[in-house]
Every structure is written in structure tokens, then in C-alpha cells.
Amino acid sequence: MTAEADRDTVAEVLSALADPTRRRILDALAAHGEATATVLAGELPVSRQAIVKHLAVLDRAGLVAAHRAGREARYVVRPARLSVTARWMDRVAADWDSRLSAIKRLAEDASDA
């Protein structure tokens, strides 16, 4: 995956995870291993339709995958994109850290002079 694709992935994952209801859906989904929108709607305080929309967002972000079993649409969590985003975040944090220590070094050198 290229760096640009990574950036897009990260953007989608972040905005998908920004919503509390979607995080709860992912929690419930992970707990079940596999579940339908109707089942999830039974556990969360929102309508089935709301769940369906959220699942669509999560699907676009690659955080869940769907497969049909007869008349049911079963969803599963997908960890890959989450790992990508976690790594991105770690890289950014490390980058900030090194920049900050560079600044600090400069400041100390200046006060030495």
C-alpha cells in the first residue's frame, strides 16, 4: 500500500471511529464474532436503519465486512485497517517527538551561547 493510500485509509478510519455509536457497534460486533444489523439494533438504543447506515460507513472504511447467508446479512470486524491506522499514529507521534527534542536542543544551544 502506498503512502497516499495509507493517508486515505487513515482519514476514513478516523472519521468512522469518531462516532461513539459506531464504536459501540464495533464493540458489539467483536463480541459476537458475527452479527446482523437487526441483532445489533436489539442491543443498542438506535433503530435498525441507523445501524445499517453506520455499518455502511464502517464497510467503506474497511473496518467490517459483510456476507449474505440466505436472507440475512452477517457482518464481521476486520482488524487490518485498524492496525494500519495505529501504525500511522505511532509514526506521527514519533515524528512530533523528534521535532520537539530538536527544538529543545536548539533552545539549549542558544542559552549556552
Add this chain to the structure above:
Amino acid sequence: MTAEADRDTVAEVLSALADPTRRRILDALAAHGEATATVLAGELPVSRQAIVKHLAVLDRAGLVAAHRAGREARYVVRPARLSVTARWMDRVAADWDSRLSAIKRLAEDASDA
């Protein structure tokens, strides 16, 4: 930091990072090491006031810190919360992974029987 505080932190960081403009602000800020809202507004295609609001959000999320120098308010990035969120994400991804392999094992056992 307790697990609950972590969850709150993560929620705030995620919704702060969900906005593309805020990510660009953080980028620019990291590049400068230290910058004022006015400077940032000069580099990004939004007004100073928009930057100010975003910086307030980022400050609440603990991703930046401000200090006054005369009539200026200088901002700096703060990596800590970002690392916390990255670790949280990694834990969740690992959790999903183990749940998925547990399911898979069950499925294989079932087909063996």
C-alpha cells in the same frame, strides 16, 4: 491513567483527528515547532478564526498546548495523547484478531465433527 480515562481520551482524540483541516493544522504546527494562529491561517486556506476554533478543540483533546508570549499565543504539538490512542487502537486490533481466530477454530472443529 485508568481505563475509563483512556476511553475518554481516545474518544476526544479520535473526534479531533477526524477533521482534515485539523490534521493539516497539526502537520503545519509540527513542521514549525511553534506557531501562532495567525501564522497558521497564512498557510492554510481558512480564516484565522477557524484556526483558533480548531486549536481550541485540539487543546481540549490534549494534542496541542498553548503559552503566551506578549500579545502572541504560541502553540506546540503534544505527542502523548496520540501515543495513548495508538496503543488503544493496537489493543483493539489485537483483540479482534484473537476473537476472529477463535471463531475460525470453532468453525474448523465443527466441520471436523
Add this chain to the structure above:
DNA sequence: GAGCAGTGCAACCATCGAGTTGCACGTTGG
């Protein structure tokens, strides 16, 4: 084959938030 689950689609509403503009206040430098 009739009826019931379960899904999918569409229209609609309300709220939230990103962005703008205008103005008043403190700070600094000629």
C-alpha cells in the same frame, strides 16, 4: 402458497460543527 422475518431504499427532520464576518480589547513599537 400464504404469511412472516429480515433486508433495502427513500424521504424527511434536527442537530452539530466548520466556516465566515464584525468588533472590541490588550500589546508593542515608532
Add this chain to the structure above:
DNA sequence: CCAACGTGCAACTCGATGGTTGCACTGCTC
């Protein structure tokens, strides 16, 4: 000292989106 610069606060607009309800369709089951 006053003029200009930078900041902070408030009011307003507007699009995105989370949520709802209603209905049509499809597949299971008796």
C-alpha cells in the same frame, strides 16, 4: 502617545450527518 498588529468573543450561515419512519422486496417456513 497613538497607530497598527494580534488576539478573543459573539452572532450568523450552511452543509453534513445521525436519526427516524414508512414502504417495497425477498427468502424462509408451515
